[in-house]
Amino acid sequence: MRKLTTPFIGLSAGMLFVAPWIINAAPYESTMGLVQKVFYFHFPAAILFLASAIICGIASLRFLFFKKPTADAWAVASAELGLLFGAMTLVTGPLWARKAWGVWWVWDPRLTMSLVLFLIFAAYAILRKYGGPGSDKLAAGMALFGMLNVPFIYVSVNIWRTLHPMTSVVPTLPTEFGIPLWFCFAAFTMLFVALLNLRATLALHEARVEALYLDEDEA
Amino acid sequence: MKLVEGMQRVQRPLRVAALAAVLSVVAHPAAIEGSQPQPPKEFVPVDDIPQGEQIPAINMVAAAYGFVWVAVLGYVWSIARRLKHVEGELSELESRRK
Amino acid sequence: MNDFFRVAWHVVRKDMTVEIRSKEILLTTLLFAVSVVLIFSFAIVREGRAPDDVAAGILWVAISFAGTLAMGRTFERERYNDTLRALLLAPADRPAIYAGKLLGLLLLLGLVEIMLVPLVALLFNAPIFAFPGMLIALLVAGTLGFAAVGTLFAAMLVRVRSRDTLLPVLLYPITVPVMICGVRGTAALFQATPDEPMARLWMGILVAWDVIFVTLALWTFEPVMTE
Numbered sequence: 001m002r003k004l005t006t007p008f009i010g011l012s013a014g015m016l017f018v019a020p021w022i023i024n025a026a027p028y029e030s031t032m033g034l035v036q037k038v039f040y041f042h043f044p045a046a047i048l049f050l051a052s053a054i055i056c057g058i059a060s061l062r063f064l065f066f067k068k069p070t071a072d073a074w075a076v077a078s079a080e081l082g083l084l085f086g087a088m089t090l091v092t093g094p095l096w097a098r099k100a101w102g103v104w105w106v107w108d109p110r111l112t113m114s115l116v117l118f119l120i121f122a123a124y125a126i127l128r129k130y131g132g133p134g135s136d137k138l139a140a141g142m143a144l145f146g147m148l149n150v151p152f153i154y155v156s157v158n159i160w161r162t163l164h165p166m167t168s169v170v171p172t173l174p175t176e177f178g179i180p181l182w183f184c185f186a187a188f189t190m191l192f193v194a195l196l197n198l199r200a201t202l203a204l205h206e207a208r209v210e211a212l213y214l215d216e217d218e219a
Numbered sequence: 220m221k222l223v224e225g226m227q228r229v230q231r232p233l234r235v236a237a238l239a240a241v242l243s244v245v246a247h248p249a250a251i252e253g254s255q256p257q258p259p260k261e262f263v264p265v266d267d268i269p270q271g272e273q274i275p276a277i278n279m280v281a282a283a284y285g286f287v288w289v290a291v292l293g294y295v296w297s298i299a300r301r302l303k304h305v306e307g308e309l310s311e312l313e314s315r316r317k
Numbered sequence: 318m319n320d321f322f323r324v325a326w327h328v329v330r331k332d333m334t335v336e337i338r339s340k341e342i343l344l345t346t347l348l349f350a351v352s353v354v355l356i357f358s359f360a361i362v363r364e365g366r367a368p369d370d371v372a373a374g375i376l377w378v379a380i381s382f383a384g385t386l387a388m389g390r391t392f393e394r395e396r397y398n399d400t401l402r403a404l405l406l407a408p409a410d411r412p413a414i415y416a417g418k419l420l421g422l423l424l425l426l427g428l429v430e431i432m433l434v435p436l437v438a439l440l441f442n443a444p445i446f447a448f449p450g451m452l453i454a455l456l457v458a459g460t461l462g463f464a465a466v467g468t469l470f471a472a473m474l475v476r477v478r479s480r481d482t483l484l485p486v487l488l489y490p491i492t493v494p495v496m497i498c499g500v501r502g503t504a505a506l507f508q509a510t511p512d513e514p515m516a517r518l519w520m521g522i523l524v525a526w527d528v529i530f531v532t533l534a535l536w537t538f539e540p541v542m543t544e
Contacts, residue, residue: 009295016291020284029262035276036262038283045287064540084294091290092283099276112497119490127483134476137541138487141473144537145466145491148529152494169262177262191291198298205305212312 005201008194015187019180026180035099038092040180043170044188045088046114050150051192052082053117056124057147060140070204072136075143077199079124081192086118101163108162113153120146321416324409328417329424332391336425342390343425350383350433358440372441373504377459377496379433384426384463385485388471391422396475405542415538419468426460443507451516452506458520459499462527463492469534473541495530498523 019040029036059075062068093111094104105111124146127139157164173181336342357375361367395401404414434456438445445452467488474480474487489496502519505512 013291016288032262033276035279037280039262041283041287064537084290088287088290091286095279095283095286099279113494116490116493123487123490126486127477130479131483132478135478138470138473138477141469141537141541142487142491144533145530148533149494165262173262195294195298198302202298202302202305205302205309209305209308209312212309212316216312216315 005194005197008190008197012187012191012194015183016191019184019187022180022183027176029177032100035096038096040184041188042089042092042096043181044185045085045092047185048188048192049082049085049089049114049117050153052078052085052196053121053143053147053150055196056082056143057150060143064137064140064144069207072140073200073203073207074196075140076128076203077196079121079128079139079143080199081196082121083118083125084195085192086114086121089114090118097163106163108164109156109160110153110162110164113149113156117146117149117153120149321410321413324413325417325420328404328414329420332418332421333424335394336421342387342394343428345390346383346387346425347429347432349386350379350429351436353379353382354433354437354440367441370504370508372437372443372507373500375441376434376437376443376503377500379437380426380430380456380460381463381489381492381496383429383433384422384460384467385488387422387425387429388464388467388488389481389484391418391425392471392475401472401475411539411542412535415468415472415535418472419464419534422464422468423460426464427457430456430460444511445507447511448506448513448516451513451520452503455499455502455506455516455520455523458523458527459495459502462495462523462530463488463499465527465530465534466492466495469538469541472538492530494526495523498526 023037023040026037026040028034055078056075059071059078062071063075093114097106098104120142124139124142127135127142131138154167156162157166158168170181354375357371357378358367361371392401395404405411407414434445434452437443467484470487470491471480471484474484477483498519502516502523505515505519
């Protein structure tokens, strides 16, 4: 797995590097103009932010109910990536909003719950770091509750009709918007998978080191 | 010595001023639209851009892309560092066991 | 099923007996809630008058702060005497033990609310008798959703370091949906002209979150409390 990760990161970094040219070639949007181009990074980051919550929840489920110790490593990894991609979403979003809506932030359901999900990831990270022994199960329980927010965030814009563009925007995109979007999405997803892999490897190594130290203490 | 200190004393406000200038350009208050627009149902492409529109928006786009780059690079660096550390520890422990 | 309620009842009775003897948690929680209300009034009252529509927010903030205190304290008592392990060793369903702890906490918070709500209404001119049934339902459902997650987390935190600081950090983000529904529903009732359909709408969402939270908590209590 490790051998594949490095070229994966290289490829996605290369794709991210050429992304500005492809995005530059895309047409301007009629009402939002240039600032709409933030969308090509905002959307993939947001989708992967939600995906990491789901992966974290499912891994925690496997860890808690099916007693799979390795699943915990994947939960840790996806929670940390959730923080990373959540930060991207929450930074690019207001930058777009400041121009498109005139304000940095509105307390609409999707924005509020995204911020809450980010806080859940942050609390999860703090629990992992400072909880000490016995905190892994609690963290898994926390991840299960955090996962509940994802469907809510996803459908909220369609129910409440707020300022945020609806989910129907993406499938109806004209081709000239769609190509850069899916290009960026592919680059982000590959980056996500590679980083997830690396972080999970790190967590597994850490667990192994801890086990070896325990062995030494007993011997 | 005195001269260096004096230079530093001059440099600090200069640096603050430069930072403030950069920040004010990045956070340049874009013309606030009077009425809040309806949520867009779909994005419509357009060929001609209003002239006054582009300048403030480019800061936002640049800041957004810049942040994504910095975040990704920072994370990759941090993970590589931690991985190297743990792998060193792991190989050391395993060699000790033998 | 009968067994479930019997065990839960025993746990509630045990907690209540301890609490009635000492009254420690009830009194500290109540005093804390009143202090929170007081501090908020310092923060928002201008020229002797509070702005409109703040009563609901203050009420729920006080309930959630006081609730966290009560949860931490309930399980701290179990930890101090090492009785939680004994409780978990008992030949009883784990979910039933959870339900018992939750009910005990709800009773305690209910008592606090009985004194807190009239106080807030008095200080901030909130019409609590306009739709008393709806208000009670909102309070019960909101406290249930909050306490359901809180009981689970506080129980899990018993074994974890720095549990006192971690409980609010973990609990508040998770229970934000319940808090939003509670505040918005109560605010609709506390308006100058109470908006009952709006309160009913928020009540519906609140009940949905309650069902999800309680189910998930009952379901996860068993694996997370197994060593």
